[in-house]
Every structure is written in C-alpha cells, then in structure tokens.
Amino acid sequence: MFFFFVGGLEQQVRQVLKSGVGRCLNCNSRADLVEYEKVLKLFFVPVWRWPGKEPLMHCNNCKLFFPQELSFPPPKIDSSSDAVSESLRCRFCDRLVEPEFRFCPFCGSAI
Secondary structure (H helix, E strand, O other): OOOOOOEEEEEEEEEEEEEEEEEOOOOOOEEEEEEEEEEEEEOOEEEEEEEOOOOEEEEOOOOOEEOHHHOEOOOOOOOOOHHHHHHOEOOOOOOEOOOOOOEOOOOOOEO
16 A cells, blocks of 8 residues: 655744834845744645744745844834835835836835
8 A cells, every 4th residue: 555645834924913123034134023823734735723832033035934032133224315215125025126116126026
C-alpha cells in the first residue's frame, strides 16, 4: 500500500494592530504589528486554524514574521518634507516612485 500525503503548516495575518511601527530585519521595509494564526493545510486546503500566542511584526514586502523586540525603529522624517516624501513613496514597499506613476513599478500596488 502506498500513501501520498501533501500538507503543511503556515502562519497567516489575522488582524493588523498597528501599521508601519517598525522595519523588517530582512528587507528593511515597513513592518506592521499583527495578530496571526497558524493554519494546517492538507492538499493546499485549510483544515484547522488556531491563534498565535502573542502579536508579531509582519513585513508586507517579504512576508516575514518576527518578534517585536527584534524590529528596527521606523525612520524619523522631517515634518517639512513629510508631504513631499509621502507622495513620492509607495506605502507598501516604501520605495521612491516617480510622481506621474499611478502604480508602483517595484511591487505593483496602487499609489
């Protein structure tokens, strides 16, 4: 008898608690403080979900979960250049974008 099993365990974002409160360890883009859940999948179908123990930081760019203690602090931005820099930066991957673009050329999200 031959048995073939395809399954896995992954973490998924359940709810964003605070947006942009830190920086990712891996790619240095913005990271959010989130509640997460662990999901057991069999044949790529979610079968069982259970909540995580404590909130974690989650990077939207590289999808990394990591503890809040290891996060880099968000960068300080001058209030005078705040409006200009926010309009020229993608809010998802935090890269500079030309003002005439409607979509980010790096991650594809709407500006």
